Amino acid sequence: MTKQELHNIIINTLQPLGLHDKNSEALIMGICATETDFGKYRRQKGFAKKSLRQGGLGIYQIEAATMDDILYNYLLPRKHNLYTPVLNLCTSNMCNEENLISNDIFATAICRCFFLRFKESIPDANDVEDLARYWKRYYNTEKGKGTTEDFVTKYHKYVLEEKL
Numbered sequence: 211m212t213k214q215e216l217h218n219i220i221i222n223t224l225q226p227l228g229l230h231d232k233n234s235e236a237l238i239m240g241i242c243a244t245e246t247d248f249g250k251y252r253r254q255k256g257f258a259k260k261s262l263r264q265g266g267l268g269i270y271q272i273e274a275a276t277m278d279d280i281l282y283n284y285l286l287p288r289k290h291n292l293y294t295p296v297l298n299l300c301t302s303n304m305c306n307e308e309n310l311i312s313n314d315i316f317a318t319a320i321c322r323c324f325f326l327r328f329k330e331s332i333p334d335a336n337d338v339e340d341l342a343r344y345w346k347r348y349y350n351t352e353k354g355k356g357t358t359e360d361f362v363t364k365y366h367k368y369v370l371e372e373k374l
Contacts, residue, residue, distance in 0.1 A: 211249040211269075211314075213371065216242055223318040227295055229326075236335035236369070238270070238321055241345060243368035244361045245271040252311050262307035268317040272324070274307050280323050281306075292323060324349070338365050 220238055224230035242248055246269050254265030266273055285293040299316040300309045309316040325332060328348055333340035342361035350356040366372050 213239075213248070213369065216248060216269075219314050219318055223299070223315045224322055227292060227319060227322075229292075229319075229322050231332075232335040233332040234322055234325065237325070237332050237341050237345065238318065239369045240338070240341050240361055240365045241321060241349060242269050243364040244345065244350075244356060245269070247364070248368050249314070262305070262311075267307060267310040268312075269314055270317055270321040272310055272317065272320055274310070276324065277306060277310060277320050280320055280327075284327055285323065292319075292326075296320065296323060338362050338370075341365070 216239060217235070220235050221230060224234065245266065246252070249269040251271075252268060254267070254271055262274060264274075265271075267277075281293065281297070285296065296316070296319045299313070299319050300306060301313050301316075304313070306316075310320065311317075325348065330344070330348075333344050335341070339358070339362060342358035342365070345361050346352075346354070346356065346358050
């Protein structure tokens with residue numbers, strides 16, 4: 211997908227939910243760039259023919275267990291005002307995992323809700339290195355194969371559309 215297409219998905223998904231700001235948009239664009247080269251991959255490498263419950267799914271490579279945790283252990287028990295609006299973004303003839311793979315609007319909402327669980331604010335949109343460290347700390351984690359250098363490089367390539 212193009213930068214403009216992703217930008218439109220993020221704005222059109224997050225603004226109605228009251229979750230859009232420049233910092234979260236920059237982080238989410240960086241995640242899409244880093245995890246899937248702007249949507250080139252919809253299933254984590256090595257898991258494409260396995261269960262939908264294994265590996266990362268969709269343009270942000272969110273695991274099914276992580277999606278479940280966000281929906282059922284974070285949004286639902288707190289009677290969060292986002293639970294129903296986020297679920298309403300699902301295409302009804304697909305399970306939630308299939309929605310993560312092919313419904314970029316639902317995947318974007320889940321990706322943004324992921325970060326609601328942390329007290330630390332999302333870094334400034336203009337500080338790519340800080341966004342990379344935040345992504346690594348909370349999203350990719352120390353167990354993930356991604357590096358902050360990957361994030362910075364792909365952010366420059368896909369989001370800023372420049373070469374390092």
